[in-house]
Amino acid sequence: MRTPARQRLLDAAEELFYAEGVHTVGIDRVIEHAGVARGSLYNAFGSKDELVRAYLQRRADRMFARIEAAVERQESARDRLLAIFDAQADWLAAPTYNGCAFARAAAESPPDGVAIACSREYRSRLIALLTTLATEAGAPQPADLARQLLLLYDGTANAGRYERTTIAAVAKAAASAIVELALDPQSTRS
Amino acid sequence: MRTPARQRLLDAAEELFYAEGVHTVGIDRVIEHAGVARGSLYNAFGSKDELVRAYLQRRADRMFARIEAAVERQESARDRLLAIFDAQADWLAAPTYNGCAFARAAAESPPDGVAIACSREYRSRLIALLTTLATEAGAPQPADLARQLLLLYDGTANAGRYERTTIAAVAKAAASAIVELALDPQSTRS
DNA sequence: CCGAGATTAGACAGATCGGTCTAGTGGCGC
DNA sequence: GCGCCACTAGACCGATCTGTCTAATCTCGG
Numbered sequence: 001m002r003t004p005a006r007q008r009l010l011d012a013a014e015e016l017f018y019a020e021g022v023h024t025v026g027i028d029r030v031i032e033h034a035g036v037a038r039g040s041l042y043n044a045f046g047s048k049d050e051l052v053r054a055y056l057q058r059r060a061d062r063m064f065a066r067i068e069a070a071v072e073r074q075e076s077a078r079d080r081l082l083a084i085f086d087a088q089a090d091w092l093a094a095p096t097y098n099g100c101a102f103a104r105a106a107a108e109s110p111p112d113g114v115a116i117a118c119s120r121e122y123r124s125r126l127i128a129l130l131t132t133l134a135t136e137a138g139a140p141q142p143a144d145l146a147r148q149l150l151l152l153y154d155g156t157a158n159a160g161r162y163e164r165t166t167i168a169a170v171a172k173a174a175a176s177a178i179v180e181l182a183l184d185p186q187s188t189r190s
Numbered sequence: 191m192r193t194p195a196r197q198r199l200l201d202a203a204e205e206l207f208y209a210e211g212v213h214t215v216g217i218d219r220v221i222e223h224a225g226v227a228r229g230s231l232y233n234a235f236g237s238k239d240e241l242v243r244a245y246l247q248r249r250a251d252r253m254f255a256r257i258e259a260a261v262e263r264q265e266s267a268r269d270r271l272l273a274i275f276d277a278q279a280d281w282l283a284a285p286t287y288n289g290c291a292f293a294r295a296a297a298e299s300p301p302d303g304v305a306i307a308c309s310r311e312y313r314s315r316l317i318a319l320l321t322t323l324a325t326e327a328g329a330p331q332p333a334d335l336a337r338q339l340l341l342l343y344d345g346t347a348n349a350g351r352y353e354r355t356t357i358a359a360v361a362k363a364a365a366s367a368i369v370e371l372a373l374d375p376q377s378t379r380s
Numbered sequence: 381c382c383g384a385g386a387t388t389a390g391a392c393a394g395a396t397c398g399g400t401c402t403a404g405t406g407g408c409g410c
Numbered sequence: 411g412c413g414c415c416a417c418t419a420g421a422c423c424g425a426t427c428t429g430t431c432t433a434a435t436c437t438c439g440g
Contacts, residue, residue: 107297148364155345174338177371227418
């Protein structure tokens with residue numbers, strides 16, 4: 001156990017912050033749940049803000065990796081463009097799902113807070129990925145298609161807080177319709 | 191000025207809560223901005239939670255009224271179904287727009303908090319309205335279409351916090367595509 | 381074996397929070 | 411004119427928050 005403190009703190013922070021909100025969960029809750037002393041937190045991160053930043057960045061990396069894995073799992077350009085909704089469906093199926101971590105953290109954050117910055121970065125990464133996939137799928141206006149799909153992705157994450165049973169299927173159906181019309185505006189549906 | 195206190199409190203609460211977040215803004219900020227004594231707030235509302243509830247309910251009523259007005263402004267069933275995005279475009283155009291008040295308040299709220307309850311109610315009202323409009327438009331599965339459109343509505347409200355310039359047009363285009371395919375699955379696009 | 385750095389428990393400070401209470405003031409109906 | 415009620419200003423309370431500090435303990439490299 002050479003460096004368990006920082007790791008355990010991150011795990012505890014992610015669990016509590018995501019489940020209950022960044023603002024609601026205090027330092028004491030985090031260190032108690034991590035089984036770590038108060039000083040260790042400030043030694044490792046310096047402030048709560050930095051802990052929040054580390055939590056969001058690690059989560060962004062993990063989510064992005066899973067999205068990319070879902071993309072790689074598909075072969076056709078069209079399926080790859082829709083793969084982000086497969087990853088999202090997995091998250092929605094988890095019993096601990098509680099909406100988009102970034103959207104929720106950003107909602108609590110002042111406009112210049114760390115959560116807003118992390119959300120912006122995550123969003124731009126998603127837009128970049130979706131735009132690339134849309135281009136590869138031959139969309140006439142890949143940037144617009146990417147933004148449309150991101151809207152759906154955002155909305156699904158939010159709606160998932162209220163009903164989690166069938167919303168993923170609804171989202172994917174809507175995404176398919178958008179992609180369909182963007183790629184084959186003139187043809188009939190299969 | 192027979193009853194200005196409650197009114198001024200609600201106005202101040204809406205302004206501050208929406209701009210900066212329910213949790214961030216304390217009682218002192220609200221009463222200072224309203225120019226009202228501390229006791230008046232507790233005389234009128236009893237607690238901060240009740241002030242939040244009153245704020246969200248009044249906002250829900252106003253937003254819903256404007257959505258319905260936008261619906262009435264349209265004649266064709268298809269345009270009425272899309273009218274909610276016209277109302278949203280108006281909100282997005284306001285310089286003070288800061289995302290969906292309900293989603294943001296809910297993000298700060300514990301699962302059993304008032305904000306979650308208010309959000310649920312607002313969402314169900316929207317779903318009911320959209321389902322009715324989808325039925326009138328002749329959608330084969332009006333409930334699914336309504337949920338798809340609500341996803342887009344949610345996502346647009348969230349994305350509007352980050353880019354407000356052209357997102358409304360992107361959302362309406364996506365909504366049009368969804369409606370198009372839901373109502374005329376076989377025909378070609380106009 | 382010993383010393384440096386990480387870690388521990390916990391007291392402590394300063395600020396802010398929601399909420400209560402009191403005393404005084406204003407206007408309006410009767 | 412008088413009483414009633416809303417309102418005001420502000421002190422006050424207990425809880426909670428982030429962050430600092432101290433002193434003891436543990437671990438591990440040299």
